[in-house]
Amino acid sequence: xxxxxxxxxxxxxxxxxxxxxxxxxxxxxxxxxxxxxxxxxxxxxxxxxxxxxxxxxxxxxxxxxxxxxxxxxxxxxxxxxxxxxxxxxxxxxxxxxxxxxxxxxxxxxxxxxxxxxxxxxxxxxxxxxxxxxxxxxxxxxxxxxxxxxxxxxxxxxxxxxxxxxxxxxxxxxxxxxxxxxxxxxxxxxxxxxxxxxxxxxxxxxxxxxxxxxxxxxxxxxxxxxxxxxxxxxxxxxxxxxxxxxxxxxxxxxxxxxxxxxxxxxxxxxxxxxxxxxxxxxxxxxxxxxxxxxxxxxxxxxxxxxxxxxxxxxxxxxxxxxxxxxxxxxxxxxxxxxxxxxxxxxxxxxxxxxxxxxxxx
Numbered sequence: 001x002x003x004x005x006x007x008x009x010x011x012x013x014x015x016x017x018x019x020x021x022x023x024x025x026x027x028x029x030x031x032x033x034x035x036x037x038x039x040x041x042x043x044x045x046x047x048x049x050x051x052x053x054x055x056x057x058x059x060x061x062x063x064x065x066x067x068x069x070x071x072x073x074x075x076x077x078x079x080x081x082x083x084x085x086x087x088x089x090x091x092x093x094x095x096x097x098x099x100x101x102x103x104x105x106x107x108x109x110x111x112x113x114x115x116x117x118x119x120x121x122x123x124x125x126x127x128x129x130x131x132x133x134x135x136x137x138x139x140x141x142x143x144x145x146x147x148x149x150x151x152x153x154x155x156x157x158x159x160x161x162x163x164x165x166x167x168x169x170x171x172x173x174x175x176x177x178x179x180x181x182x183x184x185x186x187x188x189x190x191x192x193x194x195x196x197x198x199x200x201x202x203x204x205x206x207x208x209x210x211x212x213x214x215x216x217x218x219x220x221x222x223x224x225x226x227x228x229x230x231x232x233x234x235x236x237x238x239x240x241x242x243x244x245x246x247x248x249x250x251x252x253x254x255x256x257x258x259x260x261x262x263x264x265x266x267x268x269x270x271x272x273x274x275x276x277x278x279x280x281x282x283x284x285x286x287x288x289x290x291x292x293x294x295x296x297x298x299x300x301x302x303x304x305x306x307x308x309x310x311x312x313x314x315x316x317x318x319x320x321x322x323x324x325x326x327x328x329x330x331x332x333x334x335x336x337x338x339x340x341x342x343x344x345x346x347x348x349x350x351x352x353x354x355x356x357x358x359x360x
Contacts, residue, residue: 107133117300117314124269124318125278131293137301139294141328143194143234143359152232153197155189155355157182157239158223160215160322162202164241166341174200178241181334181344185239188352194359197233199226216321223325235359236329238322240266241344242336250338253309260346261335263303264312265296268320268331286320291327295358299330302354310350 107113110128120126147154165177175183179200186198203219204212227233242251242264251262270286271278286292296314303311315333323329332351334344 104133104137117297119313119315121315121317123273124271124316125273125276126316127271127278130269130289131297133297135290136294136297139291139298141295141298141358145360147195147232147234148360149193150195150232153195153230154232154234154359155194155196156199156223156226156230156233156236157186157196158199158201158219158236159203159240160219160238161204161212161240162200163204163210164243165337166241166335166339166344167337168340168342174202176341178239178334178344180341181241181348182237182239184345185237185348185352188348189355192352192356194356195232197226197230199223219322223322227325234326234328236322236326238329238331240331240333241339242333244336244338251312251335252339252343253307255307255310255346255350258346259340259343260310260350261339261343262312263310263335263347263351264315264333265299266315266317266321266323266331266333267293267296268317268323270318270320270324272318281318281320284320284324286324288324288327288329289320292323292329295328295330298358299354302357303350306354307350310347 107116110126110131113128113131113133114120114126118126143154159178159182162174162179163177165171169176171177174180182198182200186196189196199222201219201222203215203222204210206214223236227236253260253262267289268284268286270281270284270289272281273279300311300314312333321331323331334347
């Protein structure tokens, strides 16, 4: 009898010890995920803005427990964060409208600029010397006025990842996915007098199968050939659809009362974070980085003013992706896999308007 009691006591102690160890392990894992994510609330000053309310951001009531979501912003890039909003918008990208109620003078402060305008992947670093607000806003991005309304293309739209689809897309028809979005933006720009070419070759299909990795390398010779054959082109736009691991938020806002997929511009800095030191990536040079940054910055400012909440913050990554071809190169993510094709189409109207306002 005594032996049985001792056994039960040891068993209870073992269960309690196991529970304590499990809780500590979960805490350590959670802390580690936050540490490596590159997006720490306290570090970025979010504690001054939170708590958010559903009313502020057209969000549903918050879930009872935080959810950890892994984001594949470019299919081959990922980072983690936690949010207690389980639908519609991601808390790191949706500190709107309050986080965007800053003027140009406020943005001259590097900390305010970073927190209001950018998401910085942990693979790279935000270096204030790269982000001179006055230089970025002062750069003239207008196209040659003699080209407006002409026949020679001024804008090239393409897709490094043509297989990216939406929730209601037909996988057998690329024009119901991201390629169709590019086709529609092409129509809108042409109708506004900016001659635009749409290139639909698939770079993420190899031997008939989807093959994302290496797509940027495969598209390089084709894009360079197009630019060589069409020296009139001044702007290139690589259009993608974001991909977020379930449970995925739905990237939705409203434009003129219509459900609209949210946009995100992406910049590659060609600079890697090595133990807190910015190290240039020698094999990925980008002589056009300064103008790339000015282009996305001016587009962000234009859309923040005309359609607050449409744009997520600009995503900065270590790699250059497809922004090195021309000074005026733009990388755009349109919604995610939970958006409908129609919601993505709706985002093209304000995007086209912003482009016209900057380029004409």
